[in-house]
Amino acid sequence: MRAKIPATVVTGFLGAGKTTLIRNMLQNANGKRIALIINEFGDLGVDGDILKGCGDETCTEDDVMELSNGCICCTVAEDFVPTLEKLLDRDTPPDHIVIETSGLALPQPLVRAFQWPDISTRVTVDGVVTVVDGKAVAEGVFASDLAAVEAQRRADENLDHETPLSELFEDQIACADMIVVNKTDLLGADEAEALTGKLSGEARQGVQVVKTSMGVLPIEVLLGQGAAAETDMTGRDALHHHHHDHDDEDHDDHHHHDHDHDDFESFVVERGEIGDPKAFAEQVADVIRAHGILRLKGFAAVENKPMRLTLQAVGPRVDTYFDQPFGANPRQTRLVVIGQAGLDRAAIETLLRA
Numbered sequence: 001m002r003a004k005i006p007a008t009v010v011t012g013f014l015g016a017g018k019t020t021l022i023r024n025m026l027q028n029a030n031g032k033r034i035a036l037i038i039n040e041f042g043d044l045g046v047d048g049d050i051l052k053g054c055g056d057e058t059c060t061e062d063d064v065m066e067l068s069n070g071c072i073c074c075t076v077a078e079d080f081v082p083t084l085e086k087l088l089d090r091d092t093p094p095d096h097i098v099i100e101t102s103g104l105a106l107p108q109p110l111v112r113a114f115q116w117p118d119i120s121t122r123v124t125v126d127g128v129v130t131v132v133d134g135k136a137v138a139e140g141v142f143a144s145d146l147a148a149v150e151a152q153r154r155a156d157e158n159l160d161h162e163t164p165l166s167e168l169f170e171d172q173i174a175c176a177d178m179i180v181v182n183k184t185d186l187l188g189a190d191e192a193e194a195l196t197g198k199l200s201g202e203a204r205q206g207v208q209v210v211k212t213s214m215g216v217l218p219i220e221v222l223l224g225q226g227a228a229a230e231t232d233m234t235g236r237d238a239l240h241h242h243h244h245d246h247d248d249e250d251h252d253d254h255h256h257h258d259h260d261h262d263d264f265e266s267f268v269v270e271r272g273e274i275g276d277p278k279a280f281a282e283q284v285a286d287v288i289r290a291h292g293i294l295r296l297k298g299f300a301a302v303e304n305k306p307m308r309l310t311l312q313a314v315g316p317r318v319d320t321y322f323d324q325p326f327g328a329n330p331r332q333t334r335l336v337v338i339g340q341a342g343l344d345r346a347a348i349e350t351l352l353r354a
């Protein structure tokens, strides 16, 4: 049986920065074939056009598909499932599927759609990424252009107009496997830190909360979370049952700053052979927990074993398996550590080499 194709769901309010994040990801895809499904309302198609025109060779028009209708829970059978199947049935299916939900959409019905027979055997939800407008949330308004959000709601008679935005926001947070606090360029460092802490407290246990601006996030952090969200709805459920949503054109009311400070960093730690793989995996998990490392991956040389051990960690969940003999490669342990800027490299190196 072939491995399931991973799908990442990107959710977040109008203007939070979903399209910006996805565009950045496509431009840094490193040859990964990523197909995009955009759940946009009606005939606006704005994000689709932006992304189709992103000018990157990895992002051809064929790889961007739009769902014709705004609400996935109502159109799963006639729209979403066929769209997904069309992608899966290609001669060269994508390596990864990314789905951008429309601004007021809740991710829950979309994740549930992956439980559909014929889909559940072929695709799995790698992770739900909730993009947050850091500035707006810090100010307690959740979206920076409230008028646009209201207009978006009013324009759809099916939309529930009663639920406060704060509750829709809670639902997006509840479903997340990763929360991206975007627009930190508009926040002070303390404000950003406080917001991150607050959101960590509100999210399900173990959910990673990362800070960034202009949606710049290493693709290794964004993709490959392995959450299988559709099989794990516990605690993800929407508190509120409102339906129907649609998207709207973004109103360009934000200032951009050109900044090139790095929000993420990564480095390599090398060491000699390890003893017991299981004990080492636990050691790695401890280091990850102690230092808030987002991803850790690489190979280890294990005493008396010709094969190299592959290590992959998403947060403190560490997977290991023997993949192939070292062959011509040096018999060494080499681990790539990825995290938010400011990792205590020296301490991490010491712990990983212990």
Ligand SMILES: Nc1nc2c(ncn2[C@@H]2O[C@H](COP(=O)(O)OP(=O)(O)OP(=O)(O)O)[C@@H](O)[C@H]2O)c(=O)[nH]1
Residues within 6 Å of the ligand: 012, 013, 014, 015, 016, 017, 018, 019, 020, 021, 047, 102, 103, 182, 183, 184, 185, 186, 212, 213, 214, 215, 247, 248, 249, 250, 251, 252, 253, 254, 255, 256, 257
């Ligand atoms: N200052 C600042 N502006 C940002 C940042 N990220 C995105 N923006 C801007 O915010 C606006 C909205 O970004 P989008 O990526 O279109 O947001 P979206 O979530 O896709 O919005 P919709 O698709 O309309 O729901 C755009 O003008 C972006 O250029 C950021 O980190 N800082």
